[in-house]
Amino acid sequence: MPTHSRHFVRASSAGALLVVSLSACSPIVDVDAAPDAANPACAEVMIALPDQVAGNELRETNSQGTAAWGDPSQVVLRCGIEVPGPTTDACASVNDVDWIIQESTETDIWTARTYGRNPAVEVLFDPNQVASSTVLVDLGGAASRVEQTEQCLSLNDTVELPEEG
Structure with missing residues (x-):
């Protein structure tokens, strides 16, 4: 009888509980699907996902609109989360x-969510294990499959600052 082990990764983002099940037969990552995972635009995102993110191989997940890379999972993606305001x-x-x-x-888990795209994509990762810039570059092509309708602005873009002098 094969030996099975379970590792649990908890993320505080939107109540997502990521349970990574490792076994000798089928390493499938258990990821809760986002509320709008069945959105057709998520299918476009999913087919554009890379086989590797930050040097980690794509793994099978058990929910629609989800993906994971690494063993144990270093990067987890969910498409169809609530669009951030x-x-x-x-x-x-x-x-x-x-x-x-x-x-x-x-x-130590960071959450990155696309802004100005509906449906929104969420990525969870530990920046001590993978570089945030690499993760966002690797997943940007897939996330860009959803049309951008708004831009993220910094405070300097929205507030007129008094001139010095």
Whole structure:
């Protein structure tokens, strides 16, 4: 009888619980599907996903609109999350894809969500294990399959600052 082991990765983002099941037969990553995972635009994202992200191989997941890379999982993607509204969270534009970046105060897991795209894509990763810039570059092509209708702006773009002098 094969030996099975289970590793649990918890992410505080949107109540997502990622359970990574490892076994000798079929390493399938258990990822909760996002509420709008059946959106046809998510299918476009999923077929454009790379085989590797930050040097980690794509693995099979058990939910629609999800993907994971690495063993154990280093990067997890969910398409169809709630579209983020205006925020004061950090925003980064990487290869014409705007991402809202949130660092968890409880874990080392970071969450990056596309901004200005419906459906939105969420990526969870540990920046101590994979470089955030590499993850966002590797996944930007797939995320860009969803049309961008709004841009993420910094505070300097939206507020007129008094001139010095």
